[in-house]
Amino acid sequence: MSRARSHLRAAFFLTAVSPRGATSWIAARRELSARPAPQEPGMEYQAKRQRGDPQKQLEAMELYLARSGLQVEDLDRLNIIHITGTKGKGSTCAFTERILRNYGLKTGFFSSPHLVQVRERIRINGQPISPELFTKHFWRLYHRLEETEDSNSCVSMPAYFRFLTLMAFHVFLQEKVDLAVVEVGIGGAYDCTNIVRKPVVCGVASLGIDHTSLLGDTVEKIAWQKGGIFKRGVPAFTVLQPDGPLAVLRERAEQTSCPLYLCPPLEALEEGGLPLTLGLEGEHQRSNAALALQLAHCWLQQKDHRGVGEVKASRPSLLRQLPLAPVFQPTPHMLRGLRDTEWPGRTQVLRRGPLTWYLDGAHTSSSVQACVRWFRQALHRCKEPRSGTEVRVLLFNSTGDRDAAALLKLLQPCQFDYAVFCPNLTEVSSTDNADQQNFTVTLDQVLLRCLEHQQHWSRLDEEQACPEPGGPTSLLLAPHPAHSHSTSSLVFSCISQALQWISQGRDPVFQPHSPPRGLFTHPVAGSGANVLREAAAIHVLVTGSLHLVGGVLKLLEPSLSQ
Template identity: 40%
Template sequence: MSTRTYSDAVEHLNSLQSNAATIEAARATGGRLSKSAIPEMLEYLDRIGYKPDDLNRLNVIHVTGTKGKGSTCAFVDSILEEVRPDWKVGLYTSPHLVAVRERIRINGTPISEEDFAKFFFEVWDRLEANETRADPETLPKPAYFRFLTLVAWHAFLTLKVDATILEVGVGGTYDSTNIVPKPVVTGVTALGLDHIGLLGNTLEQIAWQKGGIYKPGVPALTVPQPTSGLEVLRQRAAELKSSEFYVTPEVEGLRDLKLGLPGQHQYQNANLAIHLARRFLKDRANIEPDSSLSPIYVEALRKAKWPGRCQTVSDPKFPKQTWFLDGAHTLESLDCCMEWFVDPSTSLRIKESSRPRRILIFNCTSGRSGTSFLGAMFERLALRLRLHKRDESPQQFFDHVIFCANVTYASGNFKGDLASKTLTDVEVTQLKTQHELANAWRGIVPTFPDEFIHVLPSIEHAINVAREQGTGDRPIDVLVAGSLHLVGGVIEVAGLSEVAL
């Protein structure tokens, strides 16, 4: 190669994406292919020059769950940085919103394009220089997420971080992050019927997957869970010989605080983060936990940031336009989204007589989920209007609804960091999912004017339609939900990066 730029790294990384057919084939096996993930990941780690025990030097806090695991990691990150400003804290999360380097952070800041390219190609070159494989069927290079996990570990080890907050990608037991022999502490956030789809959709099976991150001699923490899920987590902790199994009680005074991440559901995430941080700091910094929330914890929780989740952004170029961004993509997270959005602090902040024009931009991975997703959102919307004693009709709450593909630009091209092979040609050209969503909306709100239901081929098209509504003095509120990839594309195309990220 003649150059080794960030763009080159992104292009190489995108070549490792699995296409839609591959992902569907993996789902069809019921998870059997996942069982090879851990031995393959160990082999890739060895090929780039590390042993599993090397990962213990990262001082890992390992976090999984159905919902809230990213927010919990963000709270832990903020606490560690506030308590130990002299430390170098690594944070590895997924997915990214606008730039892939967002997934690998040091003290809350994504590593630079130069550093990402450097670490990326060091891993790439080591794999190319050592192609010896125990199983000839193992791919020469790991798939997208696995490769990024290797890059993150290589970066953190090279930079000698003092602590690493490691978010599981999918599931837990077979996730590529799950080869750290001895994390400092592990945590499971709220369980629910999420979209992993590999072991089935019962809560017990999901709990079995998530509990797979528990390790011998390591504290196993979780939030209060439904009884069946909690019992499976307890069994997994015993089976995997955790040092203890601990259901985190709520920290006194937490509910009195204003958190940096809005939404009532964030208090449970913040609570787990406090317990994880306290365990970690006692083990690695000999800091005994306070009996109450100290001012430094209060400040850390207030300053925590996690873009794209229940986030309000004023448009820097269009003063009358406000974006409400939430990558909620499960039934439970969409429920939380509507609790946050239909509230006097957000979309109900202005008197009904002069209310903003409201627009919904929505997408999800399958239009077949549209009826349940959009139906649940509409039910919660109606409930919230009644709760806040608003006379507004739920059927007329949104003035326009837009269903668009996650294609970045009107030209049909993607921003490099947002390119996706998971979209089939039929989905892109025929907008199958978006038409299914539009039909679902018509079924839920049959009185909604058809000319205000938009099916559009790109995020840029959607933003253009939203901005066309901004004539006159009336403000515009735009709720973007259903997909973090959609939220990231909106931030990119609408020029919100400087204020949103």
Template identity: 40%
Template sequence: MIHILRLSSYNRLTTTVLPKMQPITHKTTARMEAGDNYYSEAILKLNSLQTNAKNVKMLQANPRANDKSLPEMRTFFERLGHKVEVLNSLNAIHISGSKGKGSTCAFSESILRCNGYRTGLYTSPHLVEVRERVRIDGKPLSKQAFTDRFNECWTMLQANKTDELQMPSYFRFMTLLAFHTFLIEKVDVSIIEVGIGGMYDPTNIIEKPVVCAVSSLGIDHVRMLGDTLPEIALHKAGIFKPHVPAFTTAQPAEALAVLVDYANRQKALLTLAPTLEAYPTAEPIQLGLSGKFQSCNAALALQATNQWRRWRETGSVPEYIPIDSLSTSDPVPLSPETITGLRACVWPGRAMVLERPEQNSTYYLDGAHTVESIQCAAEWMGTVLETDDHRSRRVLVFNCMDRIVSDLLAPLLALHKDTPFDHVLFCPNITSDTARHADSISYNKSESDQTLAPIRNATTWQELCDAAGVEVSADHHVGGKAKVQTFSSIENVKNWVEKVGRDNGAIHTQVFVTGSLHLVGGMLSNLNWETQ
């Protein structure tokens, strides 16, 4: 199924006095307007915690940085007046992986919410506004609620910082804010997506989640996780905990061997999720997220949530048994509520369709940024193109950074050869040349790196086309050649698409945006898509 969118008090470490913290409530219009200003102030403070590009490279080059990661994160959490053990009360489902972990989180949250549980969902990155990362019952925190939680965390952390350990980084702070929020909101279950890796990720201070899951594995974040699949798999398996059941989906053999070995070392019972087709249902299961690749994410979510509900209802946890190879879990009958949860799941920025009837255009957006996910996105795009019953103008918009560009562009070139694009556009993850949305500002990449990325990516595309015997045009679309252009911002790409639509209003324009979640978020921001 494709969703088409139209446009309590706690212990304190110091005498700092904070207002009593209350769960989310509806606010008056006047306070909402004032809250917008306070929200903007909070975002400016949050952005000050970003690690700049120079420091990012220093951290990546420091092999001992990981040793301090979890101890420091525990210290920061205790500075909020909480004990680390209280995180066990969040009844977490902890999910790592290279591809599909966000979608698996979204399916899990939707299933449990539709079964009547109060949910907390923490994911990253955000698309347009940072408050998207923390959701209660499927909805992002309001600006007021985010600001309240932010100020509580900021005040306590500022009051308790030391010379040795000042303020947490951006992602650490957001993780602390999410945990803090879920405790205040008294959620029944928290679904926690790992940021990078797993073993040393800030989310991994949860000592005893209810269940863990690892989605599809591939090569990603090589500077931090290693450049081989076994190295990466070990980081992802790092979320396994003693006697906490874990699930995974079909994996390459070398990755699966690492998962099994680490699960045995941790005494965690690891099993393979059955395919979606194995479930006994009267009719085929419908998914709210489009793309064939979502089936394995949904199947993984079904096993994780089924185990969570079994634990919740009976307290039972499967006994650990050492394994040499993985067995497949038994599919269980699905309740109507669970089937509804799968069908009603919405996860913006992934296989997302946004219609712009006033511009006679449709945007297809997928934040795929690994080789495997780009292949899946290209397959989805190919399905869209095959079902197009009239000749549309086809535009590809792409950006990526810190990846092997040729590997990511190769599946898109294969798609281009089968169903040619008329225009291939490259731009940086810069929302606008004139005005920057505070939530979208990133200091993790230097300005020069960002502005040079489109040129580098366009050059790589040209080289791939030359090697494959595919002709391109640098000036205009003629004779089946795709025009290749670079732009200085996402806004300029959007304006170009709209101009082309005005000049040729009778021809529908299909715009495919992929390569980066930040690129997708910037495009959604320019299309005035509202956080939901």
């Protein structure tokens, strides 16, 4: 059995039970334990591993598609909306899908990463496909690829993200969706979703710095990659970007003969009509909603659908680089779609007794800045007279080649009382959860990174510090800051332990077994536990890695695992 094939089985063995029954289940577990360092199913790792001629990677994806029984032309039937960007592309996809579903259309939605279960990545009418449907399509595709493998090829099975992309296309075609909203994995030009040759419309959400080892170290280089999804004659839309990357997008569009439009702000669509209410919180979501409205409006026009909204007079672009997209009156279907959009783990709030959990995956500087604005505004809105102490807690982790110190610095204005760091592991032993397993790193490695995060935080505290004799200290003895607000920091081995310490049994849903022996013996953990038990309100911001947010949701919302 090839290495790629065994890794694929290892990644899925808890989600897709083979029709062959328990034998395959046991065999997959044995295969997993027999491999000392199976590969991470993360897109970035796979992209690095398969780096070479990027165009050949797309050609390889077309070969996988052919081996699976489809041709690129078959994907034209999916009426795809292809969306990329650095931040907000997932939310834009969610808004777009919800709007079009309100028109009575059967929608497919492929996104990444998942938060709790891998089947979240493939949705029909907004809902993750069922375990039974996932199982059926997984093994059907797996065996088809197995039967057509070339013994002379060094890679006989597609990697994790490629496999899921192929599977999504098969599911959407078999389920006969009216359209598919497809989110790019990484970049655009050489992303495996870019084998789509004739999408109906394309979108580019806000651009920023991320995945620099793959996409480049400037926003302009990243814009070049994102603009790679543009297709000849296919309309594309983008939101307001800095001049440099916007010029790159315009150049890419001109080279491809792609009509590219700049989205007017949401305020322009509100004039003379009803105010727009968004189901996703945060000022930054208005940009995503504006893009989603244009994508949905264009798709409906391209498909000659009725009720697309009355077009008003268009205004000249302020930047004079791109024509402004039409200003139109959003229809009731569009208004309801924006209002009813849900996208877990993004500006999400869970209120549980004295605890309020704020969850927002943010792993770039711009997305963390947006997260901080949202969190502080949310705190301001919920100000109520309370007889007791209010405590603010940060739960953070960051992975990959991201600059964690820079991200943590942006979080400091929130004035947290405690900064908690842990790996993206729900439990110390998480072999029962392949959906959230990272197969390339050991517990020691991820804990070392968490300790580095703690050290970054303590150094940031010290930079602001004005030592006070006898003042409280953090876990690494950071002195009391000059603004008389100190942050104590802790590292836990997994998400469950971190949540146990933060909640202190006061979350009515998250009620774990007794904590491991010695969990709260550190002086900071012990004194902090007393503070948390007596606090009138505890505000917890969970941010950084989306995988961290997913692990927290798995424990706080058990229904998501069912």
